[in-house]
Amino acid sequence: MKKLLLGLILLTSISLNADEYKKNQIACDGGDAKACNTLGSMYDDGYDYREAEIYYKKACDGGNADGCANLGKRYEPKSGTQQQYSKSIKLYVKACDAGSAIGCAYLGSMYELANGLKKDYPKAIELYVKACDAGSAIGCTYLGGMYEHGKGIKEDLLKAEEFYTKGCYGGSGLGCYNLGVMYYERKSKYDEFSVVKSLFREACGLGEILGCKNYRLLSKRYRIGEP
Numbered sequence: 001m002k003k004l005l006l007g008l009i010l011l012t013s014i015s016l017n018a019d020e021y022k023k024n025q026i027a028c029d030g031g032d033a034k035a036c037n038t039l040g041s042m043y044d045d046g047y048d049y050r051e052a053e054i055y056y057k058k059a060c061d062g063g064n065a066d067g068c069a070n071l072g073k074r075y076e077p078k079s080g081t082q083q084q085y086s087k088s089i090k091l092y093v094k095a096c097d098a099g100s101a102i103g104c105a106y107l108g109s110m111y112e113l114a115n116g117l118k119k120d121y122p123k124a125i126e127l128y129v130k131a132c133d134a135g136s137a138i139g140c141t142y143l144g145g146m147y148e149h150g151k152g153i154k155e156d157l158l159k160a161e162e163f164y165t166k167g168c169y170g171g172s173g174l175g176c177y178n179l180g181v182m183y184y185e186r187k188s189k190y191d192e193f194s195v196v197k198s199l200f201r202e203a204c205g206l207g208e209i210l211g212c213k214n215y216r217l218l219s220k221r222y223r224i225g226e227p
């Protein structure tokens with residue numbers, strides 16, 4: 001049943017973007033590495049990770065830096081030994097050095113979380129700043145987390161809010177969710193919960209599962225009608 005559901009999601013995703021899919025398929029077959037990365041993202045969004053990995057590798061081999069970063073993310077274990085992260089780290093380094101903002105963000109997270117690398121908050125911050133400045137929404141979100149929790153830098157909730165906002169506006173579901181949590185924890189105004197609810201809904205739409213869960217919980221708790 002689960003495989004059938006995922007298959008339907010993938011077919012729906014591709015059907016809704018049929019023209020874009022066909023255009024990128026033709027371009028990728030013709031050697032356009034960026035188009036291969038786009039196809040990988042489409043399969044990723046449709047939960048077909050095997051096909052996503054194939055196209056990310058094709059993109060990376062063709063010189064697309066973001067493709068290398070995305071391939072590294074596919075290789076990254078959810079949990080594992082330090083050695084198991086080495087494949088992802090090599091791809092993140094390659095991507096970041098080649099100008100991929102998201103590659104720098106992913107590499108920074110390896111330093112922050114000590115996944116395959118020695119924990120180094122200053123190095124993580126350096127990479128997050130580089131990523132955020134280059135337009136990576138997740139890089140801005142990760143940087144906001146460093147400010148919120150005082151990791152390698154003085155705790156600054158205003159800075160955290162600033163970077164979560166930047167991440168959210170840039171398309172990071174985690175950025176929207178973290179911003180919503182910050183507003184929720186203030187508990188300053190009842191009407192602020194409508195803003196929190198909107199942020200959780202946006203996070204959900206961007207694929208952040210916790211956003212979906214807390215959107216439903218907040219709607220139920222404060223009896224705010226569903227749109």
